[in-house]
Amino acid sequence: MTLRILAFAGSLxxxxxxxxxxxxxxxxxxETFSVTSIHLKDYPLPLYDADLEKETGLPEPAIQLRAxxxxxxxxxIASPEYNGGMTGVLKNTLDWMSRKHGTERGLDPFMYKPAAVISASPGPYGGARSLQATVFLLHRLGCVVLPDTLSVPNCETAFNGAGQLTGKNEKALRRVMETLARITLKLNG
Ligand SMILES: Cc1cc2nc3c(=O)[nH]c(=O)nc-3n(C[C@H](O)[C@H](O)[C@H](O)COP(=O)(O)O)c2cc1C
Structure with a gap:
């Protein structure tokens, strides 16, 4: 059985x-994992609007993302920080994705699914507040959120010339991925 991870950043x-x-x-x-890395720009969604949902149901990109x-x-999920929280685009996307569709329950795409959250910011806290808000939201949606996380502060200088992280950032990121793999395997093995 191939275990599949869906990866995206909350930035356009x-x-x-x-x-x-x-x-x-x-x-x-x-290598045993298959990762699908998507850009939220490819899933443009209007701001969540209960009237719109009532009139026309979920927008097509939300249906595609749910599937x-x-x-x-x-x-x-890599979660950028805007004003101490997650970005509007990430919150809006997750809100649309949590809505009931057809015979499916709203939280079906999230329930008991392992989720890892990481963040980076040019600032001194690395987007840690956004990360916490995203962890909380994913937990509310029913995900099994990993305790392992990484916030990269001063990200403009954190990547080397090859675009790679080094030192303790690299070590922490490796740990996040190892834990995600281990927990996903445990829950689906
Ligand atoms: C509206 C706005 C608010 C921001 N607020 C914060 C903040 O609270 N903390 C922080 O570390 N960076 C903040 N930033 C800077 C972002 O971390 C920075 O733009 C970062 O590059 C965004 O992530 P991205 O490059 O993945 O899009 C803010 C940026 C914008 C546009």
Missing amino acids: SSASWNRKLLDEALRFAP LMKEHHGLL
């Missing part, structure tokens, strides 16, 4: 540091 920026962090994390994914999530055994 083409120069996203969290995207770089996510790409770096994927370097440490075990994709259901096909995967685990989640890896």
